[in-house]
Amino acid sequence: MAKGRIYGVALGPGDPDLITLKALKVLQAADVIYYPTTINSKGESNSMAMRVLKHQAIDLKKALPVEVAMKYKRAAVTKTYKKLAADSIELSQQGKQVAIVSEGDISFYSTFAYLIDDFNKANVDYEMIPGVPAFILAGALSASPICTQTDEVLVMPDVESEEQLKTKIASTETVVLMKVSKVKEWIAEFLASIEVDFFYGEYMGTDKEFTTRNIYQLKGRRIPYFSIIIIKAKHKEQ
Known part of the structure; x- marks a missing residue:
């Protein structure tokens, strides 16, 4: 029996053209592709990953959805991750090539990180295929550099308070704020109140x-889960 393997495949930030050639080759060769999806209040399925996959030269019949709750408390999706890991391990032990896809980069706040311990315990082969993180795309769309020379960049997936964010901005050239929806109640007014x-x-x-x-x-805008802000203090510009 051929030896199976599990691949964590990054799809990039959402633009189908930003998937890497290596990622595409792995997906084309895979026997099974697991992709994340969410279900909205109307019972409709939504998947950023499928938006990318459907534009590739891939047989989508081998793509299987994994319903992931978009909740900040990770305990809500632990069972989902455990089942995904177990199913992937079983298939790889049967000699199958399994791809588990994720938006952005596979090692940067990715679902795949929650599966690695189970893969190691089962002693199965796995490989992580990198991709373009969303904040790198944001830098390109902004038409300005995220950092230059000796600039420091801080990526924050969570903010405890306005005071904490203000302190971080004062001590770092560039702050990348992920998951902006968590601070949507005050972020616009905060940015308006400081010189950035x-x-x-x-x-x-x-x-x-x-x-x-x-x-x-930005004021009054409904900020979704898939959002990012790059913040630069004006007094640090060169």
Whole structure:
């Protein structure tokens, strides 16, 4: 029996053209492709990953959805991850090539990270295929560098308070704020109250893309889960 393997495959930030050649080759050769999907309040399925997959030269009959709850408390999806890991391990032990896809980069706040312990315990082969993180796309869309020379960049997946964010901005050249929806109640007013330049992006690389540097466009906007802000203090510009 041929030896199976599990691949964590990054799809990039949403633009189908930003998937890597290596990722595409792995997906084309895979026997099974697991992709994340969510179910909205109307019972409709939504998958950023499938938006990318359907534009590739891939047989989508081998693509299987994995319903993942988009909740910040990770205990809500532990059972889902355990089942995904167990199913992937079983298939790989049968000699199958299994691909588990994720938006962005596979090692950067990715679902795949929650599966690795189970793969190691089962002593199965796995490989991680990197991709373009969303904040790198944001930098490109902003038409300005995220950092230059000796600039420090801080990526924050969570913010405890306005004061914490203000402190981080004061001590770092560039702050990348992920999951902006967690602070949607105060982030626009906060940015307006301090001296910074910012770039906001949501659903970047998709047909729902919206970006702005205008604080008035950000105020009152319904900020979704897939959103990012790049913040630069004006006094640190060169």
